[in-house]
Amino acid sequence: MTHPLVRKLELFAPLSDEEKRVLEKAPWRIREYGADEDVLSEGDRASESTLVLDGFSCRYKLLPDGRRQITSFNIAGDFVDLHSFLLKQMDHGVATLTPCRMGALSHEVIRDISERYPRLARALWWDTVVDGSIFRQWMIGIGRRTALGRIAHLLCELHARLHAMGLATNGSYAFPVTQTELGDALGLSTVHVNRVLQELRGKGLISLRGGTLAIHDAPALQEVASFDAAYLYLHGESRDEHTR
Amino acid sequence: MTHPLVRKLELFAPLSDEEKRVLEKAPWRIREYGADEDVLSEGDRASESTLVLDGFSCRYKLLPDGRRQITSFNIAGDFVDLHSFLLKQMDHGVATLTPCRMGALSHEVIRDISERYPRLARALWWDTVVDGSIFRQWMIGIGRRTALGRIAHLLCELHARLHAMGLATNGSYAFPVTQTELGDALGLSTVHVNRVLQELRGKGLISLRGGTLAIHDAPALQEVASFDAAYLYLHGESRDEHTR
DNA sequence: CGAGGTCTTGAAGACGATCAACAAACGTGG
């Protein structure tokens, strides 16, 4: 089975056998976490970057009054803090949503790889800029979209990302996110998330129970979300020859 | 006078004379824009990245119904689309707020520089990840902060960034942003922006007229914003030795 | 089987949106 990071980075550009080997044979420090554990806290100084191998995790920021904003969900193949390679001090925390297997790679190794393999350096850079694109998309959701559109959009996004990693089948995927967590991600209260989910169910667009989400009417869901996957850069059209 | 990009990147790590020269002598394509002009539109395919040399610009995304979300303000030294080096297709537009002088550098040149000067490659990468950090901070603002805190926070952020580039004196800086634009950046209506600004003025925290913002009580403003500049990575504490 | 977390429902209230109109500022040309 191919390494999640290899699969993820090949969304950007095909890797040579040597480049794949470099990533796979790198000295990953593997660690298992339970559900709802803190992986990294805001203010920590990182000396390695952590990749999700399996499970769901999230980045979050806390307000002084204890309110929380989840800034992203991370799935297999996602680095939770690749930026810590350059920004040592964490500006956000990272927590697991489900039990997770994580792999950590020291910044020394990342630096070494990125100097010896410029294409891998670019692929890693690419990973961080796609992160940024997703942040921009979330901003428009939180800032300008109605609650219904916001939730629908998130469900579309996760489907697209999980599908690209081979983790969704038939418009259905594991979605182990509580309604409170959803609210924290979308800037909504738990109560309101609950009501909007019921609305989506009532319209026959989705069903969600037991941590599994099923999209029943993808076109309609994308319509209420005004979802366009381009910002995820999951496909080759957005690539350029010289980066290969 | 030092090149805005050099000044900006040296916030990350000191550059050698050669590295500075490479940036300064690079084949920038200089172009002047008037106020409220489009620089780049969503969907464009970029073959160069554009840097603000002078003036104010912003990134924005449009919703199908015409509503707009501004995702960042860009000042001298900021690339508006360095990520387009890796993500050819623009996922957002770029527009000027004031007349601007911009410098564009072709992706070929960026690639060449980043392969020949790994430290410059890291500095450019750093620029994009700081971008991401700012996006995360905006998300918590839009998602979880009250309108008052949101506006206050933005004013603090711009002061910190402009100050780092030598563009603020005495807590005062050029702020040529209309209330409509402010609303589009913060996810608020123009009317509400107006009222909150009056509240900030009434409390004696700021004054704003003729496109100039003056912060009268920085500690109090930071208090209502719960502002902590760490996420901007403007100072050396967050650096690591091996990246120098 | 029990306990804690999660989901659901109802009611009341707040923050901010929208609509509408007017005042002030700006800049452009006569």
Add this chain to the structure above:
DNA sequence: CCACGTTTGTTGATCGTCTTCAAGACCTCG
């Protein structure tokens, strides 16, 4: 330099989405 038109800022009134508070049902897991 003033007149005028357009953009920006200001104010009031009403409305709606979403929040908060509170309580009960459900479910999952030890």
